[in-house]
Amino acid sequence: MRAAGDTKVVRGIEVRNDPAREPCFTIVHLHHDVPDAGNETVEARQMRAHREYNQEVQTLEVAALCLVDFPDAPWELRMELARQCWDEARHAELSLRHLEGLGGWKGMFPIANLDWSVVAMLDSLPARLAVQHRTFEAGSLDIEIAAVPMLYDMGHDGHAEMTDAIEADEVQHVRFANEWLKRLTDAQPRAVLQVAAAMAWLRRLVEATSLDPLKVIATNDETRQMAGFSRAEVAHVASMDQPMPDPPGAANSGPSDD
Ligand SMILES: [Fe+2]
């Protein structure tokens, strides 16, 4: 678990300090400070590949932290998390090769580690599965699955194939989290409260920061059902399709220094 003082404050909310990064990286603290110019130009594609690389590294770090922080979790769940570490490491390597194939390099754009900073604050495994897997990874899954035909249409076949292969792994990550959340909350009613508190805290964070609300609310019905969400759950998430308003003072982003 986190040591005292291992936190920072972003838009008035205490989150975990950034994970270690090589000196080549410039770290920013909100997603909207990470450059994103769509998919059309080579520079825009380099930006996307750079973001995806750091995203995969963060996801690896979160899964590894769950193994470190919860040594008494059921063995089968720890095996799922260990397999996930292997998957995310391969995804990071693929993303880095893709970036380099586009003429890019590590550190060419700023990065943000907000997913890590949010999930690593949660002190129960059910809460982390609910936020990291069931919300962040499921949301990314929806977006990336939708991107595959678009990438083929644009003639980026290699990127489309890579994304398709990665998302096949991601379905399994969301599925095991859904299965284990049901088992853990059935066995221990207190876990329901931990999940509810984590989701309420996440909502505050989305409202206060530029944590990508699309990632939290986008849905792809078919993929979500493959990943173990019930029809009712998919319908509930799909109904949350109102864009979140930009918080007041959005232009003055950045962490406080305490
Ligand atoms: Fe991944």
Ligand SMILES: [Fe+2]
């Ligand atoms: Fe994943």
